[in-house]
Amino acid sequence: MEELAINGGPRAAEPLEVPEWPQLNDASKRYVEESLESGDWCRNSGGEFCDRLEEEFAVYHDAAHAIAVANGTVAIELALRACGVQPGDEVIVPSYSFIASASAVPAVGGVPRFVDIDVETYNIDLDHLEEVITDRTVGIVGVHFGGYPMDMDRLTDIVEDNDLFLIEDAAHAQGSEWRGEKVGTFGDFGTFSFQESKSLPSGEGGIVVTDDDVLADRARLMHNIGRRQGATGYYHYHLASNRRLSELQAALALGQLEKLDAENEARERNERVLLDELESIDGIHTKPRDNRVTARGYCVENFRYDAEAFDGLSREQFIQALNAEGVPVGEGYEMPLYRQPAFYRNEVARFLPADAEIPDYPNLHLPGVEEICRTNVAYSHRMLLADEAGIRSVADAIRKVQAKASELLSD
Ligand SMILES: Cc1ncc(COP(=O)(O)O)c(C=O)c1O
Incomplete structure (x- = not known):
């Protein structure tokens, strides 16, 4: 040798x-040019590409609704807010992922509870999931890590039995299917990232999908500073941020989807x-x-x-x-999320109510993720x-x- x-x-x-x-294809180039030439670079000034992307993405997922947002991090935050997370509520998150899967929870006032990872699949270890559910747990953010689907048979049963919401962080999983159905459509929300390294890239960008009309309506309002999409005048029904995707990035993502x-x-x-x-x-x-x-x-x-x-x-x-x-x-x-300096108690405490019980993250030991x-x-x-x-x-x-x-x- x-x-x-x-x-x-x-x-x-x-x-x-x-x-x-990323790889530029003809469709992306053409749509971006069309968007540039239209002069409507913001969806609120009449641009068509966010609408088209949402329609195509929803059809691709056989989902009732898709709402395009600025990136995959705010997609999770938006889904958590729309699911009604209140200050101090606990949300279970994976201990191995990009930090957004967990940091989105304190960003909306919730307490992240880390669950261990199955060494075979790199997804949440479903044998240990119920051990971290407490009477303050309201939901789960689960990641289809690397696009490898979580076991949706078992996970949806656990979610139902414990009356929790489920957000599928599908930032890695554009196109993954479980038993013939696209992932991101099993839970209350599926969230996606179009960040440049992802397999459907637009530089920055993201989207949420849901089949629930009420959640979709709430998320649509909350992604648009509490304002009804397409409405004229300045009526704001929620105190919410601007999480809209730009038309140019929607045009790019639409072409990449092809x-x-x-x-x-x-x-x-x-x-x-x-x-x-x-x-x-x-x-x-x-x-x-x-x-x-x-x-x-x-x-x-x-x-x-x-x-x-x-x-x-x-x-x-x-x-x-x-x-x-x-x-x-x-x-x-390099490390489980609970060891990240961002999860030191003082840092997390800044986002939570004074009486919130904050787990001792840096001293947590979960064998699978380690x-x-x-x-x-x-x-x-x-x-x-x-x-x-x-x-x-x-x-x-x-x-x-x-x-x-x-x-x-x-x-
Ligand atoms: C699993 C996971 N969730 C969420 C995100 C956040 O996406 P974005 O970078 O678009 O904010 C990422 C980004 O790498 C990710 O890997």
Whole structure:
């Protein structure tokens, strides 16, 4: 076997060409130009692209309503507000995600309660979910992490049995399906992000979907500083912020939506090839294949690394060696969300009523998420848009590092 690339040898993943992201397509270009030329750059001055995006997104999800917003963070905040979270109410959040999945809760006056993560799926651990429900719990924000759907059979039962609301944070899951239905449509709200790294990007942007007419009406008012959409005059029915999406970004997202399914199909084909390879490598733990997941959306992809199967090579060294071989992987989120400095008591307290019971976040220990933070290896959905030979070379690179791990240890 050739020398490791980190020691000056040839790169095992030479065939891997990871496409640039985001990718401008003709439809996005045309819609943005149309929006620019219309002179209606704000939906409140008669622009059509927020309306069109909402219609197309709702149809795509078979949802009754979609409301375009400025980003995926305010999408969650809007959904929480529309669900009626009151100061001091507890909302259960995942301990492994981008911080917005949890920080949206104190942003609306609620107390986040972290639940552990299932190491197999990277989603909320449903075996431990009910343990964190208290008499102050009003709802759950669950993330379809990396586009891999949460088990909606079990989760919707738990939500119903405990009379909670459910917000599905589907920022990673544009196009994912559970038993033939798009994720984001099982709970009271589904929330999405169009931030540039996501698989449906518009730079910044987001959207919420719901089937509930009352929640939709409330969310629509609250996304538009409490004002009725399309109404003239200055009547404001809620004290609410401006969370509207700009017309230009809606035009961009609308164009990107046209290529989402074809890209997801290509990613899914490549993921199958990669899983076939990775599942045969000792020490690489991939997510389970579940035939209730009928379509996959993608964002960050993950597998767990077991150093023992690599002669004790640390994850950091493994990642460095793979990077040198030409495979762009990283560690992903460094810590459970409850360890983030933003969750120090004094910081959270600023957002909550004086008598709110704030959990001792920095001293929380949840074994699943901590194992993930120690062992996770992450790569972007972009990699799954490479060609098949490139995808196979990822596994070749891992095998090469495994075969030669001891050489790195002696350095
Ligand atoms: C799971 C998750 N939720 C919410 C967000 C927030 O989205 P945005 O960056 O559009 O505010 C992100 C962004 O990375 C995310 O990964």
